[in-house]
Amino acid sequence: MLSKKQARAFFLIGTLVTFLVFIGLTVYSLSEGNDQTNKENLTAEVVRGKEIWESNNCMGCHTILGEGAYYAPELTKVIDRRGEGYIKAILMSPVPWQPNGRKMVAYGMTESEATDVISFFKWIGEIDLNGFERIVSPLAKDKINN
Numbered sequence: 001m002l003s004k005k006q007a008r009a010f011f012l013i014g015t016l017v018t019f020l021v022f023i024g025l026t027v028y029s030l031s032e033g034n035d036q037t038n039k040e041n042l043t044a045e046v047v048r049g050k051e052i053w054e055s056n057n058c059m060g061c062h063t064i065l066g067e068g069a070y071y072a073p074e075l076t077k078v079i080d081r082r083g084e085g086y087i088k089a090i091l092m093s094p095v096p097w098q099p100n101g102r103k104m105v106a107y108g109m110t111e112s113e114a115t116d117v118i119s120f121f122k123w124i125g126e127i128d129l130n131g132f133e134r135i136v137s138p139l140a141k142d143k144i145n146n
Contacts (some may be wrong), residue, residue, distance in 0.1 A: 045115065045120075046120050048120075049118070072104065079118065090106060
């Protein structure tokens with residue numbers, strides 16, 4: 001059993017060590033060599049695509065980078081999965097898109113708006129996700145392989 005003096009010293013030293021580890025990891029995470037944001041590929045088209053994404057409240061149904069709603073598909077790597085032409089056709093469709101019984105609003109975007117949103121999806125798809133884009137669940141893996 002520790003005395004009061006030893007317990008206090010143990011607490012203070014432990015707190016100091018933990019604080020220093022936290023500061024060290026913070027500095028390491030924010031260093032230039034560890035930047036995973038893909039900001040060097042940020043263009044005006046990507047920014048316009050993000051603005052269109054936000055103004056249409058796409059996150060109300062879709063997720064991107066794990067953020068958003070779960071009603072409609074996750075769109076982080078949608079260009080890799082579906083391709084640009086497919087996505088452009090959906091965005092420019094004058095009628096509601098209805099795969100699997102769920103309706104997507106017919107936004108009827110212009111070609112330039114759809115191209116900007118696709119640029120945004122491409123940019124998002126190139127972000128380093130630290131391996132989180134891999135399928136981890138054995139149930140999901142079986143479903144995709146079949």
